[in-house]
């Protein structure tokens with residue numbers, strides 16, 4: 001069994017190695033990723049004036065969308081592990097001297113507190129299932145939210161429940177050296193396990209096959 005510190009280091013390596021592709025395809029990812037997060041964003045309904053955290057923001061497209069919803073009186077903070085993606089998010093969406101999304105580099109599992117906390121709401125698109133220690137990540141999220149705050153996230157389920165995803169990965173493995181390297185650097189383990197957010201202090205989410213939204217107790 002691989003220990004959490006090793007999984008975290010692999011996770012950081014993986015995202016550092018794959019960042020150039022995400023940066024290069026940032027506009028395309030915004031477009032193809034939108035349907036993957038739309039249900040959760042609809043449920044979260046960021047309101048004008050709210051402070052919202054976007055965990056695993058990648059190159060910032062979702063944070064920018066949230067920033068538009070909360071408006072100039074609110075605050076949208078995107079957090080990501082990968083420095084190159086955060087730098088790209090800043091250059092794509094930050095407006096010097098003006099209200100707009102803010103971007104922070106950090107590991108949600110090990111940050112004591114997220115700059116900008118406490119948040120009214122937290123959003124995460126396709127990130128939580130990748131954490132080495134989801135309970136640690138959700139604990140930081142819980143600690144960074146105000147009491148009664150809400151969270152909505154979308155995640156992939158395991159490969160067995162996503163045959164399309166498994167098929168794409170196996171095709172890529174045959175055609176792409178980088179993918180083969182990535183695969184050896186990211187042996188799945190706890191990072192790919194579904195986790196209920198109850199342990200860090202969230203109330204149970206309503207049952208939904210497509211997304212999870214929940215509220216702090």
Ligand SMILES: C[S@@+](CC[C@H](N)C(=O)[O-])C[C@H]1O[C@@H](n2cnc3c(N)ncnc32)[C@H](O)[C@@H]1O
Nearest residue numbers: 015033056057058080081082107108125126127
């Ligand atoms: C599958 S990508 C999704 C990016 C973006 N949310 C989207 O939907 O386009 C997962 C993102 O989570 C980030 N990530 C992974 N582990 C993280 C951690 N422990 N803390 C913060 N971000 C993390 C990665 O760097 C990556 O940008």
